[in-house]
Amino acid sequence: MNIVVLVKQVPDTYSERKLSSGDHTLDRDATDAVLDEIDERAVESALQLKEANDGSEVTVVAMGPDRATDAIRKALSMGADKAVHLSDEALHGSCAVQTTKALAKVIGTLGEVDLILAGNEASDGRIGAIPAMVADVLGLPSLTHARELTVDGSTVTVRRETDDGVTVLSTELPAVVSVNEKINEPRYPSFKGIMAAKKKPVTTLTLADAGIDASEVGLASALTTVTSSQPKPPKSGGEKVEDEGDGGAKIAQFLVGQKLI
Amino acid sequence: MAEVLVLVDHLDGEIKKSTFELLTAARALGEPSAVVVGPAGSAGKLSEGLKAHGAAKIYIAETDSSDFLTPQVSVLASLVESKDPAAVLIGVSADGKEIAGRLAIKTNSALLGDVVGVSPEGGTHSVFGGAFIAEAKANTGHPVFTLRPGSVEVEQADGAGAEETVEVPAASGRSATVQSREPVTGGDRPELTEASVIVSGGRGVGSAEQFSVVEGLADSLGAAVGASRAAVDSGFYPHQFQVGQTGKTVSPQLYIALGISGAIQHRAGMQTSKTIIAVNKDPEAPIFEIADFGVVGDLFKVAPQLQEEVTKRKN
Structure with missing residues (x-):
């Protein structure tokens, strides 16, 4: 099987995240950057499928600035075979629709692909639909929020678990599958894996390499524009009291005062 | 128009x-x-x-x-x-x-x-x-x-x-096929993202069994129950109730945090709540920085007392 995993480098959710004051995009320099946790699970799923299907290959695809290489290396050190990194200054500020179309173009450079895997939702954006959108651009079915994933011959079946319930979905390959946080526990890269990852091929594509016209991406032609952004004034702490045996009653009093009970 | x-x-x-x-x-x-x-x-x-x-x-x-x-x-x-x-x-x-x-x-x-x-x-x-x-x-x-x-x-x-x-147009590409569906039939509590009151528990709750303290207070208020990542990772409460960056983002009228320290991870999911109440043993816990009213104390004493007061007022 030829498996592609879409990964994203995101600001560490344990660090404080900021927007740049100039163009209201993510201030990537202000934060620690990591491979998004959910993407590690997508890589793990890909590796499990590879291990079960001889002759499979796992290709990591990422779009982002130069330093996204760190996230790519992490995926390679877990065991992915190779990577393609779409990196071009002109991509800065691309909106969700532009990003989707660019990713689809990159996938298009990879030849016959059987399965495209991704995390269900990045931790630094709330669109939560890029995998399904990529599938639509490619004309492929999307099976999203997979808690379980099985590939049997050319049929892929997914147990989709969301807050609204469980749906069992199936289709024929090729297809796009996004995984949720319960699908597996991603492996830790071994020392051997980390060393091997340094030698694995990472192809860096510019827009031209991927066949993307510069007018299709970037801040200037984005379908949405952020017109202003401002840090919300931090909520300041209110009253704090020591419990002297009447803590619960004091909260009740406060809530009554606020007309909350 | x-x-x-x-x-x-x-x-x-x-x-x-x-x-x-x-x-x-x-x-x-x-x-x-x-x-x-x-x-x-x-x-x-x-x-x-x-x-x-x-x-x-x-x-x-x-x-x-x-x-x-x-x-x-x-x-x-x-x-x-x-x-x-x-x-x-x-x-x-x-x-x-x-x-x-x-x-x-x-x-x-x-x-x-x-x-x-x-x-x-x-x-x-x-x-x-x-x-x-x-x-x-x-x-x-x-x-x-x-x-x-x-x-x-x-x-x-x-x-x-x-x-x-209106007609349903024929699809242009291939679609996944739905084999079966089991919608969640919500319990008696409101859904976390729709609730106007949420009571959440953190690591300080200490165990899955002791989450009953959180649930008890929640039920007296007709509230949804939430949990911090620390509590979920410790196995105290299921992931679907996690509030925070890697869980749900909530914005209720009232958010009561019990035994939650208030790491950025958690605050990212609840700091837009209208009113925040915090109960924590540690007076330095960052949750107090955003709480409208905080009690430094033992949640196992404070929460049941609050529950009693709420129930009294209801009757």
């Missing part, structure tokens, strides 16, 4: 509250038209509720298709083409986000995802768990918005609710 398409989220003849929020929000942009996609006979039970919330038109697309979400996307796409609406509003949910994203691709529309407010100028985003507020505008016609549940106060309004049957 321009039409605004609102996708109706419904299950077993019941309209989800988020749909009423969309109908309310839509009125700021134009005249709301409700779009019902579902099996034959679904619309009949829904029209009254939709009319009572200002739906001027109700488009009804009946289908028995087992194509996953594709009927919704196709129906909306064809309505976008034929009606040229001012905007399309869809509620934030796993399905809603996906329908919105696919629709934006199909109609080449601006996608303003997870907004907390809409206006003729665009949408308001609450970014990084409310640490930033950003205003965004659409550079295309018929932008697609997904609205976060709980962002808008529902207001009733009379709508004509003129019904119009």
Whole structure:
């Protein structure tokens, strides 16, 4: 099987995240950057499928600035075979629709692909639909929020678990599958894996390499524009009291005062 | 006045509250038209509720298709083409986000995802768990918005609710096939993202059994139960109740944090709550920095006492 995993480098959710004051995009320099946790699970799923299907290959695809290489290396050190990194200054500020179309173009450079895997939702954006959108651009079915994933011959079946319930979905390959946080526990890269990852091929594509016209991406032609952004004034702490045996009653009093009970 | 398409989220003849929020929000942009996609006979039970919330038109697309979400996307796409609406509003949910994203691709529309407010100028985003507020505008016609549940106060309004049957167009690409569906039949407690009061427990709760203290207080208040990542990772409470960056983002009227230190991870999911109450043993816990009222003490003493007071007041 030829498996592609879409990964994203995101600001560490344990660090404080900021927007740049100039163009209201993510201030990537202000934060620690990591491979998004959910993407590690997508890589793990890909590796499990590879291990079960001889002759499979796992290709990591990422779009982002130069330093996204760190996230790519992490995926390679877990065991992915190779990577393609779409990196071009002109991509800065691309909106969700532009990003989707660019990713689809990159996938298009990879030849016959059987399965495209991704995390269900990045931790630094709330669109939560890029995998399904990529599938639509490619004309492929999307099976999203997979808690379980099985590939049997050319049929892929997914147990989709969301807050609204469980749906069992199936289709024929090729297809796009996004995984949720319960699908597996991603492996830790071994020392051997980390060393091997340094030698694995990472192809860096510019827009031209991927066949993307510069007018299709970037801040200037984005379908949405952020017109202003401002840090919300931090909520300041209110009253704090020591419990002297009447803590619960004091909260009740406060809530009554606020007309909350 | 321009039409605004609102996708109706419904299950077993019941309209989800988020749909009423969309109908309310839509009125700021134009005249709301409700779009019902579902099996034959679904619309009949829904029209009254939709009319009572200002739906001027109700488009009804009946289908028995087992194509996953594709009927919704196709129906909306064809309505976008034929009606040229001012905007399309869809509620934030796993399905809603996906329908919105696919629709934006199909109609080449601006996608303003997870907004907390809409206006003729665009949408308001609450970014990084409310640490930033950003205003965004659409550079295309018929932008697609997904609205976060709980962002808008529902207001009733009379709508004509003129019904119009629409065809479900044939799908252009391949779709996943739905083999089976088991919707969550919610327990007695409200849904976390829809609740106006939430009581959450953290590492300080200490064990799965002791979460009954959190649940007890929640039930006295008619609240939803939440948990911090630390509590979920320790196995005290299931992941679906996790509040925080890697869990749910909530914005209730009242949020009570029990034994939660208030790491950035957690605050990102709840700091836009209107009123925050914190109970923690550690006076230095960062949760107190954002709490409107904090008690430094043992949650196992404070929470039951609060529960007792609440119950007393109810009777």
